[in-house]
């Protein structure tokens with residue numbers, strides 16, 4: 001078996017008395033979608049923050065592409081090829097859709113160089129950004145102000161910015177949150193194809209999407225992974241049914 | 250051209266036409282007022298790059314304005330006294346040449362901005378406002394207690410500095426110099442806003458987490474913006490001192506910082522010609538209300554309150570509507 005693209009070992013994070021992340025071992029392999037599911041407050045976002053470097057763990061280790069990145073900052077991890085989408089959209093609302101995607105293209109280039117040329121006159125940047133928008137279906141809205149996008153469209157734009165980075169792995173925090181059935185279906189189909197480009201660590205509440213997409217699943221409850229396995233294994237797991245899926249299934 | 254573009258063009262045309270008209274009618278005082286507008290607008294363009302584009306509310310830009318002023322004062326006073334600034338290890342003499350003074354003012358202000366920015370950009374919000382204010386005050390008290398260059402009394406120079414081929418003592422010619430520099434700064438600001446750097450800086454203002462997650466450093470973007478901002482305000486300081494042929498600690502005072510911010514808020518934060526509109530209004534009010542009442546600042550305060558409460562985009566926002574997004 002090849003080395004995982006991304007892996008955590010014994011990752012632990014406490015907030016006072018709350019252990020939001022409790023000895024988490026997790027890996028993401030080339031070509032797969034690995035879904036992390038768990039009830040509200042289970043620690044999914046906390047896990048993502050540590051993986052992406054915006055929160056430092058109290059204990060444990062994170063490896064990305066074979067390197068220990070535990071002490072590396074968020075920016076350096078992004079430059080190394082780790083792309084994140086946020087649970088709550090983090091976009092430049094006053095800028096256009098295209099400008100937001102261009103920011104991703106600037107990231108891929110490694111810096112915001114140039115003070116006198118127009119960013120959008122740079123054919124390279126523009127084509128990377130437009131290609132990303134096109135793929136998520138926002139090309140027609142390129143010149144719209146981001147604040148005017150619907151909630152679902154903002155989720156799509158989040159993904160487009162990540163695409164423009166041409167990353168080695170995606171880490172997505174609830175990309176379908178609040179999208180509606182139609183949008184969810186399209187996003188599901190899109191992510192399905194995306195895994196061939198770069199593996200996806202997918203945190204998601206939408207169980208239809210998760211069970212349609214995930215090669216493997218990990219179930220997080222109170223900061224602990226209580227099970228990891230294929231869809232069938234997870235469906236059959238007693239502890240999971242009891243702790244989590246019980247309500248749903 | 251967009252509506253805002255037309256308004257900007259009209260505003261700048263007016264700022265050129267009024268002194269020309271005053272020149273034809275031989276009213277040098279009006280030309281001087283217009284020159285003040287151009288210089289304060291230039292200082293505002295500088296701050297607007299940090300404030301409008303970068304979202305950095307600096308209440309310490311008087312530091313850069315004063316550094317520019319003192320750069321002029323120190324260089325020119327040594328030159329007029331034929332007294333070198335330093336003899337060993339190398340000889341450094343003063344100068345009366347504006348372009349040299351400008352470059353030194355810009356470099357000195359930029360260096361100060363690197364230090365002030367590197368320290369204060371670790372903080373944000375109210376802390377950032379406070380720490381920049383503190384730095385400004387530091388320069389203020391330093392200038393007061395520096396007797397070699399006039400201390401509290403400030404420093405006068407006899408003649409305005411020279412610009413090759415021009416008679417800088419002629420008000421309209423000095424106005425032309427200031428106006429050209431203002432136009433250059435506006436041109437630069439307009440380009441910067443749409444450049445890759447400006448795009449990333451604007452994003453760092455609106456969604457810093459996003460900028461980090463594409464691998465760019467909000468801190469570095471802001472620091473570069475702060476330095477550019479300080480440098481432009483420093484240049485304005487050198488011109489301001491040259492206009493008055495006088496520089497004093499007042500240039501470093503927190504009131505000066507406040508005035509530069511106020512004129513941007515009046516004109517429109519983040520709007521290209523916001524500082525121009527704001528400076529024009531500010532000088533007009535100062536001139537006319539100042540004649541009516543010593544307490545004209547109270548009226549200014551009320552106006553400021555009205556703008557903050559009812560016209561967030563300032564004069565430009567009122568006339569042109571919401572800022573256009575670039576295609």
Ligand SMILES: Nc1ncnc2c1ncn2[C@@H]1O[C@H](COP(=O)(O)OP(=O)(O)OP(=O)(O)O)[C@@H](O)[C@H]1O
Pocket residue numbers: 015018020038039040041042043044045046047087
């Ligand atoms: N900065 C913080 N300070 C204190 N407690 C925190 C902090 N961030 C998260 N927590 C706590 O840690 C636990 C895990 O939160 P987290 O946001 O990671 O959950 P989540 O699984 O992403 O939930 P959701 O499904 O609602 O997004 C919660 O109990 C939360 O209250």
Ligand SMILES: [Mg+2]
Pocket residue numbers: 044045046087173
């Ligand atoms: Mg969450």
